[in-house]
Amino acid sequence: MSLEIQTFILGPAQTNAYLVADTQTNQAVVVDPAWDGGIIVKETVARSWKITGLWYTHAHFDHIGGAAEIVRLQAEDLMIAMHPGDLTLWRAGGGGKLFGLEIDPGPEPDRLLSHGDQLEVGRYGFEVRHAPGHTPGLCVFYCQEENLCFSGDLIFYRGVGRTDLPGGDWGELEKSIRRQIYTLPPETRLLSGHGPETSVGEETVSNPFIRG
């Protein structure tokens, strides 16, 4: 009985979508329903889980492209959480046009996040930490109890998020990584938007872009 995380690598940008469930209550959320929502819903049905929320680290199209299908397949009581700083980007289809990829973004987020908010999946609490730079509204979701943080496209294994897209800002990104990631305990697992898992301790020492 614990917090279980299933990782899916989906869509044209090979984005990590995380299905996060409290196996005692069978409640689940999807952090970044990247693409192919049907694949994620199929997994939840097989495990008798129920998706109660979609949490967006940010509004880029490759992180929200599966949302409309999830909502279509499982519409009741589903909350969509995002920081309002990314609403403009969300309304522009997540910027997919730049890449020739237009998506149906699904329903507009109905839970607008602020820094310091608490989100829950079953008995597990996640702290919302606003960390702009890759996009204006990017947030990471930190669970102290489980020592893990969903970091979106803020920081990756030996990498950081790009800042050359609309709304990106290198100075903000650097500040966000130092204040919202490198202040977490070194053993904190970082589950990011692309690529393999890493940890705060590893990146403070080995990240080639921003050293702790």
Ligand SMILES: [Zn+2]
């Ligand atoms: Zn992104």
Ligand SMILES: [Zn+2]
């Ligand atoms: Zn991404």
